[in-house]
Amino acid sequence: MELQSAQSDEVLAKIERSRQARRHKFYLRDEHVTLSHGSGGKATHNLIEGIFAPAFANTVLDRMEDAASLTLGGLRLAFTTDSYVVNPLFFAGGDIGQLAVHGTINDLAMAGADPLYLSVSMILEEGFPIDVLRRIVDSMARAAREAGVLIVTGDTKVVQRGKADGIFINTAGVGTIRAVAELGQTQVRVGDRILLSGAIGDHGVAIMLAREELDIETDVQSDSAPLHTLVATLLDNVGNSIHCFRDPTRGGIATSLNEIALSSELSIALDEQAIPVHAGVRGACEILGLDPLTIANEGKLLAMVAPEAEQLALKVMRAHPLGKEAMVIGTVQADPPGMVFLRTDIGGTRVLDMLVGDPLPRIC
Amino acid sequence: MELQSAQSDEVLAKIERSRQARRHKFYLRDEHVTLSHGSGGKATHNLIEGIFAPAFANTVLDRMEDAASLTLGGLRLAFTTDSYVVNPLFFAGGDIGQLAVHGTINDLAMAGADPLYLSVSMILEEGFPIDVLRRIVDSMARAAREAGVLIVTGDTKVVQRGKADGIFINTAGVGTIRAVAELGQTQVRVGDRILLSGAIGDHGVAIMLAREELDIETDVQSDSAPLHTLVATLLDNVGNSIHCFRDPTRGGIATSLNEIALSSELSIALDEQAIPVHAGVRGACEILGLDPLTIANEGKLLAMVAPEAEQLALKVMRAHPLGKEAMVIGTVQADPPGMVFLRTDIGGTRVLDMLVGDPLPRIC
Structure with a gap:
């Protein structure tokens, strides 16, 4: 089974050049994690280019897209992950559960994929109200149903009071790539x-x-x-x-x-x-x-x-x-x-x- | 594209019976999340059967295996997720990073699959030392390399000081099923x-x-x-x-x-x-x-x-x-x-x- 996405030499060369450009532009100087490292902006890129990208380097990851595009046994798959730590948990137009379903669906969609399957992993803080958990889970189920995706696997961890902030949710997703032309x-x-x-x-x-x-x-x-x-x-x-x-x-x-x-x-x-x-x-x-x-x-x-x-x-x-x-x-x-x-x-x-x-x- | 795993009527009937048996055995009475809900034991099952299983129900999830077994375009895939909140982060024989790679590889392996691709999503606490993060990431990279899997996609979130416990890591994984006979x-x-x-x-x-x-x-x-x-x-x-x-x-x-x-x-x-x-x-x-x-x-x-x-x-x-x-x-x-x-x-x-x-x- 091949362990790389099929990519032309030209695309690979371009990925390599853009990798080097990022490495020059972003450089991690901080000694401690700051909130800016989670902004998605410049500090996040510094963290990615300073630590994650060099350690995990491979031609799929190096593309730095929202989802990985994989070719497996002739099938073109997209695979992605996101953790959700939004505060507050409920807000006008949504909640953390709905967001966790939509966000991962969207990362798959941006790779030109039809989202099919999601995983759900929760980190709960001791003392979190069960009725609030139930509302969030029901919201996830509804969002998945409306979007036509299945939640097929999951995990739950609990940490002591004061060691998390109520609930954090990770969703990962798998879809099949609809796009015929290469996107990115x-x-x-x-x-x-x-x-x-x-x-x-x-x-x-x-x-x-x-x-x-x-x-x-x-x-x-x-x-x-x-x-x-x-x-x-x-x-x-x-x-x-x-x-x-x-x-x-x-x-x-x-x-x-x-x-x-x-x-x-x-x-x-x-x-x-x-x-x-x-x-x-x-x-x-x-x-x-x-x-x-x-x-x-x-x-x-x-x-x-x-x-x-x-x-x-x-x-x-x-x-x-x-x-x-x-x-x-x-x-x-x-x-x-x-x-x-x-x-x-x-x-x-x-x-x-x-x-x-x-x-x-x-x-x- | 089919959205269900291929399963015989006999297996489906057995899954349904075991689903009902679990529903009778496990019942959620708690009003708040306790540490026992994260034990993996009886309280975790109460939480799963009381909230997650009924909300997300489908024939893949209902099997309640460590990884979901999926059939996609003729390809048999395993898909799984786990979050890691181990405390302390380093211990004799390992660390949270290595554990996050091995644990998800093992969930795929238990489905009879060859693990191929992992996602990594981190929730970091503001103030977490960058050098410790680097050690953990390097340990993940080493564990992935030694096991022959690629880390292809990721995400990083940061929460305020006191709202997490240093670092939580989620890994999800995808593999192709080697087993010829149905396992479970x-x-x-x-x-x-x-x-x-x-x-x-x-x-x-x-x-x-x-x-x-x-x-x-x-x-x-x-x-x-x-x-x-x-x-x-x-x-x-x-x-x-x-x-x-x-x-x-x-x-x-x-x-x-x-x-x-x-x-x-x-x-x-x-x-x-x-x-x-x-x-x-x-x-x-x-x-x-x-x-x-x-x-x-x-x-x-x-x-x-x-x-x-x-x-x-x-x-x-x-x-x-x-x-x-x-x-x-x-x-x-x-x-x-x-x-x-x-x-x-x-x-x-x-x-x-x-x-x-x-x-x-x-x-x-």
Whole structure:
């Protein structure tokens, strides 16, 4: 049985170059873990490139996608994992259980896969109320049922009071890859249009508002949703023209697009006016001094699409319930490689970096 | 794509009966999570049958094996997950990182699978030393390399100081099933011999001794080891005669054998004199009032083998480095169903229950 994903020499060379670029850009200087290491932004990359990537290196992991793409006995599989530590456990539009199902479904979908099977592993704190656990488990079961995936294996651990924070949930997932063309950050090309499936920042702002210390009145709800049917319809209609999917979770679209620019060795130009942001999110961000571009989403995707397919892809997205607010938000350029630029509302241009620090820890 | 494992009507009926038997035996009365819910013993089963099993029910999960067996596009896959919260992080014979690799490899192996790919998801506590993280990651990488598996995808979360206990690690795993005959608890038959691959209790006692509060001098080391090559050689040599594998981790062999008795609706008779226990483990258990039969192992397996293959299976086990101390420790009988009996050293017989309570929390 082969232990590597089938990849052309050209793709392997590109993965190796992007690996080296990341190693130069990210360097771990810290002596202790900080909350920023969990932000999904720059500090997380420092940790990954400083410790995990060199220790575990192999050509599947080195691609640094949200899910691993594997070829096993002629079958193309996606495999992914995520742990969920969101605080609070319940928030407008969702809860930790639903999020744990949707998040892993979405990581599989971003690899062009149909999600099929999930595992669930819980770490519980002694004293956690059984009725709250039951609500969370029922929410997971409902989310799995609605998305058509099966929870097939699990594990439960308990730690002493004060050694965890109520409940942490890990889900891993397996799916079969529907995409015919190879997808991924290294497949992105000059001229590609960047499509965003809807308004940004809803999830992060909903979590922030659910924290007791804040008292802002808005109707913002988490966008937590399973994106696999949106991906499937895009693949079925414009599959050969799609080069990369990405769901901009921790670190927001600023971080996801910087990762794509870095791995593809290309430049991304964004049009700020084209990026949809709901009024409640915009208002909360202004009050709190946050940038919606760096805030987490849990039901949005970015698609990098060949220019000739832009309009068809946009039409397909908008015809799907989760893509009604889809927009073309930017273009991929050759130079300068590894950078993201934002044409601002007032006509200027600024460099858009990935998230630095962590304004909103434990968002997922 | 089919979303169920291929199973005969007879097996499905047996799974359904054992599901109902468990539902009658286990009932969740607690209002809060206790450490016993993480023991792997009776309270864990109460939690699983009271909450997880009814919510997530499907014919793959209902088998209640350590790994799910899936059929995907003609390929037979095993899929499993485990979170590791062991305390302390380093102990004689291993550490949390190595354990997280071996444990998930072993769950795949018990399904008769060759482990191929692992995911790694970490929950880190703010302030955790980077050099300790590096040691743990290096230990995981070494364990994976030595076992011939690839770590292909991962995730990192960070929670505030005081909201976790240093580091928790989840690994999920995927492998291809080598076994030709169907394996599992419902495959166990009257007359089957019970083989144990070596001495019990080493891991649990090593953890206990690593806790600072105890001051007992012994040379006990954790038995943490990857069992997949032992499983592969057994399958290659006596595959058609093996009905079930089980690695007796949390709850020890007492718990694993009770689970098998319950799921198979058969009775198990054990011979206490035949069960190997190292002197250091026996001594520590006597001092601490613990029963080695309920103590966790991380590098031992139970194999339920047709009687005519008993001697060949034993020979194959003993020829493998991890099976040198293998013994035949008991026999499967028809009556009374769901019970385990121990013929004691002094000639009596007693009922052996699964672990009740949790004398050693956070053993893995």
